[in-house]
Amino acid sequence: MTVEIVEEYEIADSNLIKLYMNSFPAVERRPIEKLNEMVKNDEKYHLYLVKEDNLTIGFALVCELPDEKVSLLDYMVINDSFQRKGIGSKLLQYCIEVMKSKNFLGLLLEIQLEDVKNSDERKIRKDRIRFYKKFGAKTFENVEYYIPPQSGNIAEKLHLMIIPFNKLDSFPKKSVENFVKKMHLEIYHSKRMDLIEKTVQSLSDTIKLI
Numbered sequence: 513m514t515v516e517i518v519e520e521y522e523i524a525d526s527n528l529i530k531l532y533m534n535s536f537p538a539v540e541r542r543p544i545e546k547l548n549e550m551v552k553n554d555e556k557y558h559l560y561l562v563k564e565d566n567l568t569i570g571f572a573l574v575c576e577l578p579d580e581k582v583s584l585l586d587y588m589v590i591n592d593s594f595q596r597k598g599i600g601s602k603l604l605q606y607c608i609e610v611m612k613s614k615n616f617l618g619l620l621l622e623i624q625l626e627d628v629k630n631s632d633e634r635k636i637r638k639d640r641i642r643f644y645k646k647f648g649a650k651t652f653e654n655v656e657y658y659i660p661p662q663s664g665n666i667a668e669k670l671h672l673m674i675i676p677f678n679k680l681d682s683f684p685k686k687s688v689e690n691f692v693k694k695m696h697l698e699i700y701h702s703k704r705m706d707l708i709e710k711t712v713q714s715l716s717d718t719i720k721l722i
Contacts (some may be wrong), residue, residue, distance in 0.1 A: 514564065514565055515562060515563070515564050515569075515599060515602070516543060516562075516563050517560055517561070517562055517563075517602070517603060517606045518560070518561050518563060519558060519559065519560055519561075519709065520550060520551070520559045520560075520561050521551060521552060521559070522551060522552055523544060523547055523548040523551055523559065523577070525568045526537055527567065527568040527569075528561065528568045528571055529544060529641065531570070531571065532544065532547075532571075532587070532589070533592060533635060535589040536587065536589075538662065538663035538664075539659075539661050539662055539663050539664065539666070539668055540659065540662060540668075541662055541663070542662050542700070543596060543662075546701075550575075551573075551639060552669075554575075555673075556575055556576040556577075556578065557573070557574075557575045557576075557586075558573070558574045558575070558576075558610075559571065559572075559573055560572045560573075560574070560603065560606060560607060562590065562599060562602075562603050564594065564623050567666065568593065569590065569591045569593075569594045569599070570583065570588075570589060570590035570591060570599060570600070570603055571587070571588070571589065572603055572604070572606075572607050573585075573586040573587045573588070574586060574607050574610075574611070574619075575692065575698075575699050576611070576614070576616070577620075577694050577695070577698075579690075579694075580612075580617075580687065580690050580691055580694065581615070581616050581617045582616055582617050582618050582619070582620055582674070582691060583611045583614075583616055583618075583619055583620065584608060584619070584620040584621075584622075584695055584699060585604075585619055585620065585621050586699065588600070588603065588604065588607075590603070598645070600609070601627065601643075601646075601647075604644075604647060605647070607619065608647065608675060608677070611616060611677070612677050616677060617676065617678070617680065618674040618675055618676040618677050618680065619675040619677075620670070620672070620673070620674050620691060620695070621644055621671075621672075621673040621674065621675065622635075622657070622659055622670045622672060622674055623640060623641055623644065623669075623670055623671040624637050624640070624668070624670055624672075625637070625669060625670065625671060626638045626641065641671070644673065644675065648675050648676065649672050649673045649674065649675045650673060650674060650675075650676065650721035650722060651672070651673050651721065651722050652672045652673065652674070652683070652688060652719050652720075653720040653721070653722045654670050654714065654716065654719075655688065655711065655714055655715065655719060656669070656710055656713075657668070657669065657670050657671070657672035657711050658667065658707045658710060658711065658715035659700075659717040660696055660700045660702035660704050660707060661704075667704065667707050672688075672691075672692075674721065676721065681720065681721050682718050682719060682720045682721060683718070683719050683721070684717070684718060685715045685716065685717050685718065685719065688715055688719050689711075689712050689715060692708055692711050692712070693708055696708050
């Protein structure tokens, strides 16, 4: 099995599109046309494909926020048939190294909360958090973070996390406020200012990473 990671500049691969549509719920799934527009026209938005013998088996979409010296792992997924083989770790490490090379402070993550009733789904979410913590991911303490809904009007509350690239243990309020505003306005192109305001109101002067 030959696995390689390549950067692509257009979302045209049918396996990629199918994987995207099948892996994320409607509330999180932005229109593929919008994502493709960003991949093609925004130099800060990167598409990394994982290929095995030229077949796409996973991908990551990463958006740089250069003014804030951080980036966001917008989406990442590996085909179910290829999971638990170290491929997801290889892809995440690749994204980390690329962003480290730009002298960024870290890679932001939006991670679903684990407090759901369904035990199978709860395990999946706990395993996901455990996976990112293997790479040093930390949570912004007491931050009320909501993702702009892509379907319906109900915003999902998530963990706002970061994989820091050095020994950071906190961020000032203004930095986190800027992260959230730019993610919502520049990546999601959201008009839900109420969600931004809800997060900003929850911020203390200094936000610890735990």
